Amino acid sequence: MSARTRFNVIGKPRRRVDGRAKVTGQTRFADDIKLPRMLHCKILRSPLPHARIESIDVARAEAHPGVHLVLTGKDFPVTYGMMPVSQDEYPLAPERVRYVGDPVAAVIARDEQTAAQALDLIDVRYQPLKTIATIEEALATPEPRIHDYGERGNIHRNQSYEFGDVEEALAHADHVFEDVFFFEGNTHLPIEQHAAVATVDADGKLTLWSSTQVPHYLHRALSRALQFPAAHIRVIACPNGGGFGGKCDLHNHEIVVSRAALRLGRPVKICLSREEVFYMHRGRHPVLMKMRTGVTRDGRLTGMSVQTLLDGGGYGGYGAASTFYTGVLQPVTYELPRYRFDAARVFTNKPACGPKRGHGTPQPRFGQEVQLDKIAERLGMDPAELRLNIVAKPNSLTANWLRIGSIGLAECIHKVVDASGWKDKHRKLPEGRGIGIACAAYLSGAGVSIYWNKMPHSGVQLLLDRSGQVTVFCGATEIGQGSDDVLAAIVAEVLGIDAFDVRCVTGDTGITPVDLGSYSSRVTVMMGNAAIQAAERVRELIADAAADELDVLPERVVFARGQVFASEDPSKTMSFREAVAFAETKYGTLGSVGSYSPPKAPGRYKGAGVGPSPAYSYTACVVEVDVDPITGWITVPKVWVAHDIGRTINPVLARGQVEGSIYMGLGEALMEEQVFRRLPPKLSNALVHKIPSLLEYKSLTSLDMPEVETILVEDPDPNCPFGAKEVGQGPLLPVMPAVANAVFDAVGVRIDEVPITPDKILAALAKKAKGEVARVGPDRFPDVPYPEPIFVLPPSEGGDGNATKAPHRDEPARHKEAAAS
Amino acid sequence: MDAVRERDATAQENVRLSMRVNGEEVDVLFAPYKTLLEVLREDLDLTGTKHGCELGECGACAVLVDGEPVLSCLALALDCEGREIETVEGLARGPELHPLQAAFADLGAAQCGYCTPGILMTAKALLAAEPAPSRERIKEAISGNLCRCTGYQQIFEAVEEAARQMRDEGGAR
Ligand code: FES
Numbered sequence: 001m002s003a004r005t006r007f008n009v010i011g012k013p014r015r016r017v018d019g020r021a022k023v024t025g026q027t028r029f030a031d032d033i034k035l036p037r038m039l040h041c042k043i044l045r046s047p048l049p050h051a052r053i054e055s056i057d058v059a060r061a062e063a064h065p066g067v068h069l070v071l072t073g074k075d076f077p078v079t080y081g082m083m084p085v086s087q088d089e090y091p092l093a094p095e096r097v098r099y100v101g102d103p104v105a106a107v108i109a110r111d112e113q114t115a116a117q118a119l120d121l122i123d124v125r126y127q128p129l130k131t132i133a134t135i136e137e138a139l140a141t142p143e144p145r146i147h148d149y150g151e152r153g154n155i156h157r158n159q160s161y162e163f164g165d166v167e168e169a170l171a172h173a174d175h176v177f178e179d180v181f182f183f184e185g186n187t188h189l190p191i192e193q194h195a196a197v198a199t200v201d202a203d204g205k206l207t208l209w210s211s212t213q214v215p216h217y218l219h220r221a222l223s224r225a226l227q228f229p230a231a232h233i234r235v236i237a238c239p240n241g242g243g244f245g246g247k248c249d250l251h252n253h254e255i256v257v258s259r260a261a262l263r264l265g266r267p268v269k270i271c272l273s274r275e276e277v278f279y280m281h282r283g284r285h286p287v288l289m290k291m292r293t294g295v296t297r298d299g300r301l302t303g304m305s306v307q308t309l310l311d312g313g314g315y316g317g318y319g320a321a322s323t324f325y326t327g328v329l330q331p332v333t334y335e336l337p338r339y340r341f342d343a344a345r346v347f348t349n350k351p352a353c354g355p356k357r358g359h360g361t362p363q364p365r366f367g368q369e370v371q372l373d374k375i376a377e378r379l380g381m382d383p384a385e386l387r388l389n390i391v392a393k394p395n396s397l398t399a400n401w402l403r404i405g406s407i408g409l410a411e412c413i414h415k416v417v418d419a420s421g422w423k424d425k426h427r428k429l430p431e432g433r434g435i436g437i438a439c440a441a442y443l444s445g446a447g448v449s450i451y452w453n454k455m456p457h458s459g460v461q462l463l464l465d466r467s468g469q470v471t472v473f474c475g476a477t478e479i480g481q482g483s484d485d486v487l488a489a490i491v492a493e494v495l496g497i498d499a500f501d502v503r504c505v506t507g508d509t510g511i512t513p514v515d516l517g518s519y520s521s522r523v524t525v526m527m528g529n530a531a532i533q534a535a536e537r538v539r540e541l542i543a544d545a546a547a548d549e550l551d552v553l554p555e556r557v558v559f560a561r562g563q564v565f566a567s568e569d570p571s572k573t574m575s576f577r578e579a580v581a582f583a584e585t586k587y588g589t590l591g592s593v594g595s596y597s598p599p600k601a602p603g604r605y606k607g608a609g610v611g612p613s614p615a616y617s618y619t620a621c622v623v624e625v626d627v628d629p630i631t632g633w634i635t636v637p638k639v640w641v642a643h644d645i646g647r648t649i650n651p652v653l654a655r656g657q658v659e660g661s662i663y664m665g666l667g668e669a670l671m672e673e674q675v676f677r678r679l680p681p682k683l684s685n686a687l688v689h690k691i692p693s694l695l696e697y698k699s700l701t702s703l704d705m706p707e708v709e710t711i712l713v714e715d716p717d718p719n720c721p722f723g724a725k726e727v728g729q730g731p732l733l734p735v736m737p738a739v740a741n742a743v744f745d746a747v748g749v750r751i752d753e754v755p756i757t758p759d760k761i762l763a764a765l766a767k768k769a770k771g772e773v774a775r776v777g778p779d780r781f782p783d784v785p786y787p788e789p790i791f792v793l794p795p796s797e798g799g800d801g802n803a804t805k806a807p808h809r810d811e812p813a814r815h816k817e818a819a820a821s
Numbered sequence: 822m823d824a825v826r827e828r829d830a831t832a833q834e835n836v837r838l839s840m841r842v843n844g845e846e847v848d849v850l851f852a853p854y855k856t857l858l859e860v861l862r863e864d865l866d867l868t869g870t871k872h873g874c875e876l877g878e879c880g881a882c883a884v885l886v887d888g889e890p891v892l893s894c895l896a897l898a899l900d901c902e903g904r905e906i907e908t909v910e911g912l913a914r915g916p917e918l919h920p921l922q923a924a925f926a927d928l929g930a931a932q933c934g935y936c937t938p939g940i941l942m943t944a945k946a947l948l949a950a951e952p953a954p955s956r957e958r959i960k961e962a963i964s965g966n967l968c969r970c971t972g973y974q975q976i977f978e979a980v981e982e983a984a985r986q987m988r989d990e991g992g993a994r
């Protein structure tokens with residue numbers, strides 16, 4: 001399929017199939033749903049970051065006029081959680097709260113106003129517990145434990161992997177660079193606040209509409225948390241008003257309104273306030289990192305050791321996966337013969353972190369790409385050249401056993417270097433002006449499902465009839481990225497019709513085949529492959545029936561532009577509708593299914609399931625900055641980005657994904673931070689979100705957004721539908737380090753943490769003026785009790801993908817030169 | 822308890838007023854504390870207008886009141902007696918999209934589409950006042966509308982394209 005190069009739909013700029021709905025206000029988001037007899041829900045949340053609940057008295061709230069139901073933790077005896085290893089949440093906390101915002105009770109009333117009033121009538125008595133606010137406090141405070149599971153104390157996850165003898169690789173390097181970086185947490189900030197509506201249908205079954213990216217996982221979780229048969233639950237994912245990972249986790253309010261609807265037999269709706277959305281979070285983990293990298297004098301990597309430490313917040317969520325993702329993707333971009341990563345995640349009394357665009361990988365990507373800039377500087381090499389020389393090889397296995405297919409990174413680097421005029425600018429611009437480069441790689445879908453099973457990751461079903469209409473059913477979820485458009489385009493391409501002639505029914509666990517959801521950039525590849533299979537199967541039937549009528553062999557039947565005709569003699573033709581009617585006559589009711597499961601991952605060690613993907617996308621990015629040495633203010637006049645997308649399905653949407661990623665990356669680089677502060681003891685000592693409003697949580701506005709020059713590079717990957725890889729997340733990754741590297745080019749200071757704010761620039765410039773190391777960033781990396789690594793021999797050293805005994809080591813090898821870069 | 826009773830606005834009587842919404846005279850009965858946003862979405866079922874904060878910070882709720890862009894989450898519906906309100910539902914002429922709508926749909930200016938109604942209305946007011954705005958003016962005009970998806974560039978292009986279309990067709994609509 002991917003060998004095809006001529007297309008009628010794929011690659012053509014088109015109005016997306018759901019475009020009209022979006023511009024007329026007809027897209028029905030979750031909060032737009034209104035049902036007869038609908039009630040409204042509000043949730044009471046903990047004002048304390050860590051406490052035991054001694055008692056909850058809801059009597060006054062229950063008696064309040066207009067209140068129909070009050071729920072507490074007693075109504076939810078069963079836990080839930082996204083990962084099988086972290087089933088640690090209750091929809092309403094029964095006895096313990098772990099962050100300011102943890103839900104403790106819910107009121108269902110005739111309207112929001114009444115429900116909110118009744119919340120004030122609930123009396124909760126708390127016994128405060130010691131608050132653990134930071135990574136350091138979590139490490140230093142094993143008791144009280146925020147959860148009674150996890151590695152030990154308040155360490156939730158702790159793991160080490162070593163692929164080849166990294167100390168030996170560093171010992172044989174010409175230089176060893178050691179750096180510590182910090183990446184502050186930030187949040188998704190979808191403009192749509194989360195909403196959900198639950199109702200009991202006429203047949204007694206439950207339906208939940210929600211702004212979720214993962215209706216299938218939510219379906220499973222609801223069944224568990226409510227102890228209600230999954231076959232009697234239907235989850236409908238409404239189109240999301242932006243997700244970015246923020247609607248990927250299971251949300252307590254989704255379970256609360258479902259329980260309430262089942263109790264009351266009436267529809268119940270909730271819409272979170274903006275402040276609640278900030279507290280719901282599940283966004284970017286704050287990560288402290290240490291990177292030690294061995295390089296040869298000509299700039300090749302000999303080995304790398306990455307240590308990460310994640311501030312997880314109060315619950316597990318996706319954290320187990322996030323922890324892995326801070327380690328697994330480093331070797332996918334550049335040739336790296338040996339690799340080690342140690343990663344730990346701690347619990348703190350803050351909203352739980354989770355997946356945000358790039359899930360766990362932007363943080364170490366920042367460190368790696370800034371460190372490469374330092375390496376180039378030290379070696380006197382051009383940072384673009386250095387990267388070009390070490391780009392990973394196509395069709396290869398990385399040290400940690402990930403299979404790379406197509407890789408268009410070298411072309412991406414060439415493109416941004418040319419477009420930006422890099423050679424005339426780097427180290428040549430006047431003081432205050434600078435240019436920086438960085439690259440990245442990302443998954444096109446996680447190779448393994450969240451819970452262990454051998455079933456397809458995506459299923460697609462087609463229904464056709466004599467009218468010529470084509471309806472495609474798939475569990476995939478439209479979150480703005482254009483999932484429906486990709487689905488329609490792929491089916492249309494195979495059947496030779498227009499994308500607008502395909503009706504999409506998606507994201508509905510009651511009537512669509514399972515698709516795991518809109519996360520890990522998996523939709524185009526997985527749904528797309530399933531759609532091709534389904535469409536090809538039904539095309540075969542249609543071709544066969546049409547061949548009878550056209551009097552040619554079925555292999556000679558062509559589908560294009562709404563016609564079905566003989567390849568050698570286009571005068572032998574009929575409309576698509578006629579052909580479908582002939583097929584229905586010959587074969588009976590027409591339909592087909594397709595499914596997709598990712599290829600088996602080559603690694604066989606425990607933990608090898610995180611990181612494999614059917615294909616990896618690649619991005620190179622150049623950012624130009626202006627730094628005002630008086631104010632420290634950074635402006636970005638222009639960004640150049642080239643992304644290896646494999647094949648573009650709809651260039652309008654692909655460009656939008658790239659530019660949206662650049663926008664979000666610049667926000668993370670320059671201003672966005674989800675930070676907390678303690679209120680003074682006389683107030684409550686609570687650990688609260690510093691800035692839970694859209695005004696105070698700074699993000700780029702239309703005035704701040706620079707011009708972006710987007711270049712799509714197409715290196716089709718054979719595992720992908722028509723060769724198409726992901727585009728929604730990868731382009732964000734290089735932005736933050738490219739900004740940091742441009743700042744160095746502009747004013748000669750290193751900001752080894754994000755966001756890169758004016759105060760940090762000024763602090764670094766002050767150090768520079770005093771002749772000190774012109775750097776702002778973390779000074780040290782704490783002692784983390786990482787476990788003995790699981791040792792795996794890299795493919796290039798004859799490994800078989802299994803863990804083996806580590807080679808004997810006497811003493812940690814001495815570094816030739818520990819360059820404090 | 823007293824504080825609660827005081828705030829128990831639902832006990833207050835509903836009010837009735839009339840305004841023109843998308844060219845139609847409407848009579849609406851609603852709780853007096855409601856914002857224009859709430860009355861549009863909840864009492865008139867015009868859910869095309871969105872909300873992202875209800876605090877005047879995101880621009881998702883922008884509508885036109887007597888031709889001027891207004892954040893409907895900050896406007897009391899009570900103050901809209903006799904006013905002319907325009908929402909996204911009123912943009913198209915029958916089946917025919919407004920040039921702004923067509924350009925937004927064609928050029929990728931609506932990704933998730935959640936900020937879109939607010940931006941469309943804001944842009945409509947801009948083009949009514951300035952048929953040929955510069956890129957800078959467009960940026961300024963929509964600087965109060967946050968879009969988290971697009972990175973704004975395709976929005977700028979769509980507004981420019983619509984402005985061109987409308988000039989060719991001979992004026993605002
Ligand atoms: S809802 Fe955000 S400004 Fe009105």
Ligand code: FES
Pocket residue numbers: 191241242480930931932933934935936937967968969970971
């Ligand atoms: S298109 Fe999603 S917020 Fe603008």
